[in-house]
């Protein structure tokens with residue numbers, strides 16, 4: 079498919095890299111729309127994102143919207159568990175895989191429910207890291223024989239809850255993060271007469287590379303040193319409870335970018351396991367924590383937003399690494415546990431938002447034709463513009479124009495230039511810059527200053543959403559997330575832009591994109607056509623982003639639609655559930671306001687104006703209703719259809 083401009087779907091693919099980060103779930107369709115294949119093993123099921131947008135509008139759900147594809151969640155659970163099962167079978171590993179999903183990565187009930195459901199055939203369990211998560215896991219983990227792994231700092235109540243779970247027949251593993259937790263657990267267990275399942279978290283020296291490097295190494299916040307682990311094992315023996323010690327845990331960080339850190343950690347962990355075994359502590363499980371990375375920027379490299387290995391390689395390194403050390407030491411292979419969260423949930427959700435405006439650096443501009451007795455600066459600027467065509471001297475034009483512009487501002491302050499003249503100079507300046515950019519587009523060598531101009535001339539597309547709510551990590555830790563248009567990818571994108579959100583915060587922007595195979599500050603998007611809404615999707619938001627949002631500017635949670643595909647109709651899907659986001663009333667209530675009282679106060683003000691005769695009674699009723707409707711309404715901008 080080639081359009082008039084010679085632009086093809088392959089060009090779009092090259093630019094936006096959808097299949098590089100899409101993990102088989104996303105691709106660009108021949109019609110230029112984004113397509114979803116929720117189960118890559120069943121490629122005949124293919125959903126056009128445009129139909130999803132239509133359905134959302136028909137349901138009357140306002141944008142921005144979080145779209146969740148439950149099938150993708152299921153597929154990822156199956157992928158991970160099958161990867162372990164396959165490699166365990168291939169290399170004749172004697173233990174089993176008993177993975178757990180760490181619910182901190184996305185605690186939404188629907189997400190956890192789906193994962194538990196999809197994980198049933200694999201005895202897939204849950205991991206909790208706080209009391210609230212433990213309460214959720216206790217109620218949600220209904221998979222027989224699966225583990226519930228309990229990490230994080232614990233108090234006595236936490237221990238009691240875990241032991242209560244044991245009473246109910248669940249395999250709750252209390253992972254000891256610091257030594258004093260062990261004595262607390264033993265004391266509580268003895269009081270209640272319930273045998274706990276105990277794990278110990280090791281502080282290992284292998285470190286992840288990347289943004290979460292400090293989760294591992296000697297200064298890690300969590301875990302026992304080797305000496306403390308030996309103490310712990312001996313203490314349990316003294317207490318007659320060594321049979322309760324079942325699991326060795328380590329976690330060297332999230333989003334591990336380099337497979338070598340996985341290999342190092344496995345070797346070290348395996349050595350600790352085999353030595354404990356030989357000391358008379360035969361553990362059943364080795365838990366390798368999380369860290370399985372996502373290729374957010376599609377470069378398959380060790381860049382912070384990528385990783386240099388596949389899921390299969392990750393799993394193979396764990397299984398082979400453990401087997402090798404155990405075989406050398408002649409120790410039985412333990413069951414393997416991993417706590418992959420990011421890899422399970424990242425792909426299943428995205429944020430869909432509409433571009434509601436364009437902000438140009440150059441602004442609107444005014445008529446710049448020559449006027450009588452205009453200042454020399456104005457005519458000089460005009461001369462530069464007119465001589466741009468004999469273009470071998472773009473750099474000089476740039477230098478001159480920049481100098482005149484600076485001088486013009488000084489002249490204005492000194493009352494030498496009028497406001498109108500300054501506006502002309504500014505307008506001419508931006509026209510010159512556009513001319514220079516166009517002139518240098520095909521040049522072989524472009525000086526740095528002129529290259530930077532590409533960024534300063536780029537537009538800002540205003541997106542109806544809040545970075546702080548929907549993509550906290552792009553702001554907090556420079557996380558890169560793929561952003562692509564959902565339609566029109568069969569047209570050549572003509573506008574270089576960065577994205578800004580609707581919060582009153584200049585940090586509320588996205589100016590880091592994977593374009594081609596590079597990380598750039600500008601993303602090529604399409605011209606906005608009047609009367610035709612333009613939607614972009616921010617992808618891979620299912621891990622952490624979905625649940626970490628804050629209340630900056632009181633925007634609150636987004637509307638959500640939950641999509642399921644039909645097996646019998648490959649193009650069809652249905653919205654199984656709409657979860658309404660925050661209303662204005664909701665977010666104000668969280669901040670201790672009383673919306674009902676506010677409505678009565680405003681009504682009283684209106685009534686007073688009506689009594690004074692400043693407002694007609696009928697108008698007063700309209701304002702009262704309007705205020706209440708806004709309180710009940712969505713916090714984001716209302717966009718016309």
Ligand SMILES: *Cc1c(COP(=O)(O)O)cnc(C)c1O
Nearest residue numbers: 329332333368369417418419420
């Ligand atoms: C955060 C965390 C995880 C999840 O890590 P991912 O990189 O998202 O897979 C697993 N285990 C522990 C102990 C964690 O703190």
